[in-house]
Amino acid sequence: MTNLSPLTGSADEGAAAAAPVKSASAPPSRGRSGMRALLPSWSPKLVIGLVLVLGITLFAIIGPWLVGDPDAIDSIGMTEPSGEYWLGTTQTGQDVFAQLAHAVRGSLLVGLVVGILATILSALFGIIGGYVGGAVDEGFSLLSNVMLVIPGLPLVIVIAGFVPPQDRGWWTVALVLAITGWAAAARVLRAQTLSLRNRDYVAAARVAGEKRWRIVSVEILPNLLPLLASQFVFAVIAAILAEAGLSFLGLGAANSHTLGTMLYYAQNGFALQYEAWWWFGPPGLMIALFGCGLSLINFSIDEIINPKLRVPKPVAAKGGTPPPAAPPAPVGGAAAQAPPAPARAADGRDVVLSVRDLNVIYQTENPVHAVKDVSITLGRGEILGLAGESGCGKTTLAYAVNRLHRPPAEVASGSVIFHDRDGGDIDLLALDAEELRQFRWAKLSMVFQGAMNSLNPVISIHEQLDDVLTTHKPDMSKQARRERCEEVLRLVRVDPTRLDSFPHELSGGMRQRVMIAMAMLLDPQVMIMDEPTTALDVVVQRGILREIIRLRDELGFAVVFITHDLPMLLELSDRIAVMRAGEVVEYAPAEQIYERPEHPYTRQLLGSFPSLTGERGAFIRTGESSPLTKNEGAPR
Numbered sequence: 001m002t003n004l005s006p007l008t009g010s011a012d013e014g015a016a017a018a019a020p021v022k023s024a025s026a027p028p029s030r031g032r033s034g035m036r037a038l039l040p041s042w043s044p045k046l047v048i049g050l051v052l053v054l055g056i057t058l059f060a061i062i063g064p065w066l067v068g069d070p071d072a073i074d075s076i077g078m079t080e081p082s083g084e085y086w087l088g089t090t091q092t093g094q095d096v097f098a099q100l101a102h103a104v105r106g107s108l109l110v111g112l113v114v115g116i117l118a119t120i121l122s123a124l125f126g127i128i129g130g131y132v133g134g135a136v137d138e139g140f141s142l143l144s145n146v147m148l149v150i151p152g153l154p155l156v157i158v159i160a161g162f163v164p165p166q167d168r169g170w171w172t173v174a175l176v177l178a179i180t181g182w183a184a185a186a187r188v189l190r191a192q193t194l195s196l197r198n199r200d201y202v203a204a205a206r207v208a209g210e211k212r213w214r215i216v217s218v219e220i221l222p223n224l225l226p227l228l229a230s231q232f233v234f235a236v237i238a239a240i241l242a243e244a245g246l247s248f249l250g251l252g253a254a255n256s257h258t259l260g261t262m263l264y265y266a267q268n269g270f271a272l273q274y275e276a277w278w279w280f281g282p283p284g285l286m287i288a289l290f291g292c293g294l295s296l297i298n299f300s301i302d303e304i305i306n307p308k309l310r311v312p313k314p315v316a317a318k319g320g321t322p323p324p325a326a327p328p329a330p331v332g333g334a335a336a337q338a339p340p341a342p343a344r345a346a347d348g349r350d351v352v353l354s355v356r357d358l359n360v361i362y363q364t365e366n367p368v369h370a371v372k373d374v375s376i377t378l379g380r381g382e383i384l385g386l387a388g389e390s391g392c393g394k395t396t397l398a399y400a401v402n403r404l405h406r407p408p409a410e411v412a413s414g415s416v417i418f419h420d421r422d423g424g425d426i427d428l429l430a431l432d433a434e435e436l437r438q439f440r441w442a443k444l445s446m447v448f449q450g451a452m453n454s455l456n457p458v459i460s461i462h463e464q465l466d467d468v469l470t471t472h473k474p475d476m477s478k479q480a481r482r483e484r485c486e487e488v489l490r491l492v493r494v495d496p497t498r499l500d501s502f503p504h505e506l507s508g509g510m511r512q513r514v515m516i517a518m519a520m521l522l523d524p525q526v527m528i529m530d531e532p533t534t535a536l537d538v539v540v541q542r543g544i545l546r547e548i549i550r551l552r553d554e555l556g557f558a559v560v561f562i563t564h565d566l567p568m569l570l571e572l573s574d575r576i577a578v579m580r581a582g583e584v585v586e587y588a589p590a591e592q593i594y595e596r597p598e599h600p601y602t603r604q605l606l607g608s609f610p611s612l613t614g615e616r617g618a619f620i621r622t623g624e625s626s627p628l629t630k631n632e633g634a635p636r
């Protein structure tokens, strides 16, 4: 059995399959290119945050040049805001507006310096320690742990108090705050780095001989950027607040103007008692507005840095007219509107699932019509193969059938009806969240692409299987749940003593079988398997496929088996649907697909597998039984 090699002569067609599709329901694209594509969408939160932060920063930069000397004393004493003094004067006649301009600059400098220093320190100790490991990590961890257990504020007070007031400028305070403020962030970064360094792409970079500094800066650092950015923002806010607190205690930057020192002098000048709101109000408001602005930007940081988290906006058509909205998922009476499903599939089986004219579109800047007018009927106990080259829409179809698709994917039209064993029809596109939760897994389960990595590494196999039972069958006793878990493991030929193992203690094939066992736990009527054996070697793959056929024969569930491996499907399936660029181009019994393929694309797919015509394709060429023959129940 070979994997699908790139189809000769089909490069354009393959590109067409993956290319954004402009269809009647897909509005004209207004794609962003280059750097613009990297920009986040302008959410109100981000806009307000940026306006606040940039406005205050601008005031801090140019304000001090436009105002007079903030320390100049005037004999007019404390006066309310007026045309001459926009924010009034202090007890000693100093201009509050002039003080505010210098104070905002001072506080922002403290915040910026602390933000930069604390982020550098936390990145250095957290990321380097986490990646290098060993003695370096232990040393760095010890240091950050020590910094964490020392109570922060008293330490800041001691350090700040140690520096004589005349030497205590804003930079001294900033240094003290940075030294005491990096440890918690370093711990988080270390934990994240430990997890990232075991990822496959980092291992691949290591094997490829990349230097350590490059692995850290190119493979690991970009994944930590959202964390670093929010830690920076948090450090800036915390520093401005801490400086204000220190100054309020008289331990702040004695010879500098900051918002904290302004509040300190306002308090010492009895501004509250004199109800001189113009003295203590503006600095307090500035701190609140700047913190608020940074927090709002912080909300958008993940979206800015991680393209996966960007919420796609509906794309407007040229000329400002909104695009024709995709019809919403049918509700309520959708089953009635859909063409009635045949009671029996073509081969005489009862129908368990019927998909009619399903359309799924990824509503991105360049909408992708990934599933086009697909209609398929799954018979009870049938194995339906879904074949087609990469990107033709197989996974999108499977997800939409199970309502697992997420924005930007939208079901534009069509229906998916489940014909229950008990007689009722269930319109899957009309189920609400709770109905869907009860339906999934109990009646239709799914084995995902790369399933062997879907098990949680820190939870035992038993707990993971047990979770499914406790969720769907809360009345089942503990003993009965254990017995059912053992039973399904036996069904997939994994020793039940493995129940208490953790995923890493099992081989890839065993993990795959456990996932299939999990999908069978609730005795579903349909199982969708999305390339469940792709990552496995051929021998293990065949073993698992044989189990699937045996289990189907024993338990009678239907299977939708998705793969690009057409020869495998020919051996496994009753019927095969061949997909191309989102459409089902041929849908027929497996024998017919093999013997009399009608569509040129099916012929092209078949022709691309050398084993079909070579020595090893005996079953395919002659119809002779192979070790993997349908309805064969013999164990490996």
Ligand SMILES: Nc1ncnc2c1ncn2[C@@H]1O[C@H](COP(=O)(O)OP(=O)(O)OP(=O)(O)O)[C@@H](O)[C@H]1O
Pocket (backbone or CB within 6 Å): 017, 018, 019, 362, 364, 368, 370, 388, 389, 390, 391, 392, 393, 394, 395, 396, 397, 408, 564
């Ligand atoms: N989140 C997304 N946003 C935009 N387009 C997407 C998204 N996910 C998938 N697509 C597009 O939808 C089309 C179908 O993708 P799908 O993953 O369903 O293909 P597939 O046949 O399952 O491929 P494979 O066998 O490689 O998994 C592709 O053109 C793909 O680029």
